[in-house]
Amino acid sequence: MPPAAKAEVTAAYGRQSRPQLAHIRPRTGTFYYGSCGSTAYAAAMFVPTAAATYAEQVASQDDGAAMKYFSRSGNGSWTLIASDGLPRDPHGCAAIRQIPAPLAALWADCLAVP
Template sequence: MTAAYQRSFPRFAHIRPVPQQFFYGRCGGVRYAATRFESTPGATHEQLVGMQDEGSATKYFRGTSAGMWSYLATDGFPRAPHRCGDVPQIPDALAAAWGNCSVG
């Protein structure tokens, strides 16, 4: 997912998924994932400032037939009431299985 997000937003060269903020599943034979990102060592001041907003939003991905990941969407800010359940690219059944991407 990190590489897929960086392909869409190359300015974020120093990021990683936030621990325990990762969702993965299959629906209809298609792989999906969701995570938030945080900066890693080596991030520039510009990247750190950019991640202040980007890091608070969950990113959504879909697995490709080639085994790669493609970036689908970012949830809004502030988050919608049903979190990933309000992201049209994520199947409703999967959002429900993920508890609408609620963490602790």
């Protein structure tokens, strides 16, 4: 994984969220990264940091706490492409059609959530 990928994905999710989330981090053990062809993919669950505002804490509940999926073509920007439903599909990221099946298999279907 490129060293900046985790920070880039976190920043992209923060910008694309409503409200925007500045004080978040990937939940420990939930960050996945890989590529298929020229497209990079990432998945993570996000949690608020100690500096999070009340609005950020509220936004991080329910759907905000679901696994989020991202893609980036070439040197483009990370884009949120999908989110787990509630409740989460028991097949994890294997059920997310935007994630290539070989990558979901490599990530063990994103089911290793602590």
